[in-house]
Amino acid sequence: MNKIKTMAIVALVALSTVSYAQKKVINSNQLPANAQTFIKNNFASNQITSTIEEKENLLSKEYQVILNNGTKIEFDKSGNWEEVDGHNNAIPLKFVPKSIQNYVTKSFPNTHIVKIKKSSRKFEVEISNGLELEFNKKGQFTKIDD
């Protein structure tokens, strides 16, 4: 009876550690090197308010950085940026592909990019008027996601 109890507890603990994503607050200099470089290059004037390391499962890891102006940046486990969300405020454009910038300026003058998301296949860009645009991985416009 005791043996079974111990085994059950061990199983439960093991399961719980695996089942949810584990979030851990880390220090900003614990970020991968190129993540830190990215922040230094684009957000030099801002300060980092918090850095979170998120373990999705045993294999993948994500980093979330929140700046003092509310901008949220997400990095993958190698420190490459995945998402930059300005929460309705304009984001710096240095890292945004030129073709995307050109399209936004031409099609929607007087607007700015407030959020950009990058995946292996596409870019998802949200602009200040509320519209969402989609570009392929080369930065060419594909469609308006409405």
Place this chain on the structure above:
Amino acid sequence: MKKSLKNYTIRYITIMILIVIAVWATLFYAYITEEVYDNVDDGLKNQKIEIIRAAYQDESILKTDTFGINQFKITKSDVQVNKDEKNIFKNDLIYMPYDEDMEPYRILNTYFYGKDKQLYQLEIRTSTVEEDELKYDLATALIILYILIIVSIFLLNTLVFHRAFKPFYQILDKLERYQFGKIKTAVPITSNVSEFILLDTEIDKMLDRNEKIFQQQKLFIENASHELQTPLAISSNKLELLLEDEQLAEHHLITISETKEALERMIKLNKALLMLSRIENNQFDATQTVDFNSVIHEACEELADLIEFRGITLEVLEHGKFSTDFNVDLVKILISNLLRNAINYNKSKNGFIKIDIHKDFFTIANSGKNTALQAENIFDRFHKENTAINSNGLGLSIVKTIIETNKTISINYSYLNNFHIFKIQKL
């Protein structure tokens, strides 16, 4: 109620097609309206992009707060916008001055941020298809389609059916016309359809088998009757001899006499059967033009004594000469049988026989039983009236067989004014 084969499946076809069209119509309608709305919605969403773009270039657009010529409306908003519920489409009825009626419209309700970072609600509308009218048009078109399909199937069915089943009806006709002993060989039908050819072949084989058996039977009867003649004659002679024997007692003689009478009946019956089978086997084929009037007179003369003995009055009226192509022997037998019947079934005294001869028919009428005979049965073999003990029941059968083999005349029985009338008529 039995229906023709060609109409048998029509009922199921009409129901089936009705179901198919109903189901198809529903799906088609849903598909069409989805396409229409898809298209309309795409147009509305495109307009939204244009309007937002324009609003960023010309801020006065933000002041469009009524659906004017621009069919869109912008109002300030402060709701929390959920990204997933940003675009909301709905249908509405709005008064259209041109049609002077409420018309269906599709309206897109959405949000965007202006250059001034203010949230605005944007409503864009466009007139769309009148669903009711579309339903009505579709229903009408489909009813017409349904009727056309059913009618063409019916016509096609009828046309094809008649062509396809022609050999079948030929076979039916052949069977209908078939009578025992009347056809020599079966004639096959022509057809491309293997099933009908098979059916026809088997039927022909069956008919041939029947004919063969029938012929064998006829021959058998004739042979049997023929063979019977000899032993019957011998028996009769032997009994005759016995009757002449003076050494026999009277009661013995009575018994022998009764036996001989019975034997005589058997001989007569056998003769009649033989006659019948010979007639049927067409052994009385030879024909010539026969004058029935003279045959009738002859017969009356031959039976004159019997007629007088029975106390019957005979009347013969000649209104014309009845003559036709016939076998003369058969005519004699015919008339003789009819006349004998008229005598035997007459009243026991003061009976009457009337013979009426015309060019196309003649009648033999006799008084007798007070009720009519059964016309369907009297010509049957071995049918006897209850009162006749000595009759073998074949007299009228022979008459009938003679007439049927010849095919140029007919016989018919009727009862009128207490007279039993047999009428022979030229066909």
